[in-house]
Amino acid sequence: MNTLTTTAEDHRIAWLAALAITIHIAESALPSPLPGIKPGLANMVTIATLCIYGLRTTAWVMLLRVVAGSLLLGTFLSPTFTLSFSGALASLLVLTVAHLLPAIRFGAVGYSLLAAMGHMSGQFAVAYWLFIPHPALLHLFPILMTAAVLFGLVSGIIVATMLKRIP
Amino acid sequence: MKPALVTRADWLVIVASLALLPWLYATFWSSDDTAADKVHIIVDGKELPPISLHQDRKLTIRGSIGTSTLQIEQGRIRFVHSPCQGQQCVHSGWLSHNGEFAACLPNRIALQLSGGAARFDTFIY
Numbered sequence: 270m271n272t273l274t275t276t277a278e279d280h281r282i283a284w285l286a287a288l289a290i291t292i293h294i295a296e297s298a299l300p301s302p303l304p305g306i307k308p309g310l311a312n313m314v315t316i317a318t319l320c321i322y323g324l325r326t327t328a329w330v331m332l333l334r335v336v337a338g339s340l341l342l343g344t345f346l347s348p349t350f351t352l353s354f355s356g357a358l359a360s361l362l363v364l365t366v367a368h369l370l371p372a373i374r375f376g377a378v379g380y381s382l383l384a385a386m387g388h389m390s391g392q393f394a395v396a397y398w399l400f401i402p403h404p405a406l407l408h409l410f411p412i413l414m415t416a417a418v419l420f421g422l423v424s425g426i427i428v429a430t431m432l433k434r435i436p
Numbered sequence: 437m438k439p440a441l442v443t444r445a446d447w448l449v450i451v452a453s454l455a456l457l458p459w460l461y462a463t464f465w466s467s468d469d470t471a472a473d474k475v476h477i478i479v480d481g482k483e484l485p486p487i488s489l490h491q492d493r494k495l496t497i498r499g500s501i502g503t504s505t506l507q508i509e510q511g512r513i514r515f516v517h518s519p520c521q522g523q524q525c526v527h528s529g530w531l532s533h534n535g536e537f538a539a540c541l542p543n544r545i546a547l548q549l550s551g552g553a554a555r556f557d558t559f560i561y
Contacts (some may be wrong), residue, residue: 304524304541348541379446382453396541403478405537405548411460418453429441 282326286333289314293338305352305392305409306416309385311338313424315360316381320432324368331357348400352392359391360384377432378425385421389413472534472549475513477506480544489513489532489549499543506547518543 293311301307311334319327335357339345344353363383367375375383393413397406442450474486480500487495487508494516495506502519512532515525518540525540531549539546 304522373445374443375445375449376441376443377446378442379449382446382449386453386456400541400544401478401539401546402481403537403546403548405535405546406539407464408535408537410464411457412465414460415457418457421453422450425446433441 278326281322282329282333285314285318285322285326285330286337289330289334290338290341293334294341297342303409303412303416305389305396305413308420308424309388309417310424312360312381312384312388312421313428315364315384316377316425316428317432319364319368319380320377320428321435324365327364328361331361351399352396355395356388356392359394360388362391363387377428378422381425381428382418382421385417385424386414389417471511471532472536473511473551474549475508476548476550478546478548486550497545499540499545501543504540504543504545513547513549514538515540518545 289311292314296307296310299307314334315327315331318330335350335354336345339347339350339353344350360383364380364387367373367380367383393410473489475489476486477484477495477497479497489508489511492509493507495508497504497506499519504518504525505516507514507516512530514530515528515538518525520540520542522542525538525543525545528538531538531547534549534551537546537548
């Protein structure tokens with residue numbers, strides 16, 4: 270019989286992804302004042318992962334969360350998934366660039382803000398190009414970005430505080 | 437040494453993003469609170485001929501997952517029913533001002549109000 274050998278990193282990714290998925294699903298039960306606005310609490314797992322384990326683990330955790338989370342919520346391959354996935358990709362792209370920049374050392378707050386804004390911009394761009402290519406949608410963009418900055422800042426501060434307490 | 441709670445690069449990001457927001461509002465958010473008189477309905481990316489808001493009526497529009505019902509009444513319009521899960525279009529409520537916008541993303545129906553942009557109510561000679 271074949272056994273699948275798993276590494277410590279695999280286990281770590283699975284644990285972190287499970288945590289992110291749980292938060293993602295719990296959050297989907299919260300009411301939202303405007304489509305597209307939500308606290309993005311699962312972002313905290315992403316940022317903490319990035320600060321502790323680096324880019325590779327973060328990419329895995331993020332993509333697993335979006336795909337497995339959508340399977341559990343029943344939104345896989347629906348417009349919701351498309352938006353969520355493009356947001357995750359955009360934020361991953363921004364985080365990759367920020368992480369690889371030499372000589373600049375971002376902390377949790379900087380990463381969190383960049384990720385939140387990247388997520389929102391990517392998601393918005395796809396919503397605009399794919400679903401409703403109409404200039405009126407652009408009116409919503411500043412409001413959505415305000416929410417992204419606000420929630421990105423708050424979750425960044427939470428992660429930074431948490432990381433300080435980890436020995 | 438413990439890392440700082442907020443690094444210098446973090447402050448840079450915070451300041452930059454806070455500076456970005458007013459610019460976004462100035463660029464994308466131009467309010468226009470005059471009453472609209474036409475509605476433009478966009479179905480699956482294609483715009484239908486504009487419809488007057490001054491004639492009360494009900495519209496049924498076939499989108500990509502079913503039929504949505506719109507109601508026009510006293511210069512305003514709303515989604516009455518849509519076959520989507522979130523019902524965000526229905527919760528948008530009545531729209532009556534120039535530039536207002538509501539959409540049912542799953543059904544790919546969007547509507548925007550326009551017109552009534554005249555700068556003067558009447559001319560007297």
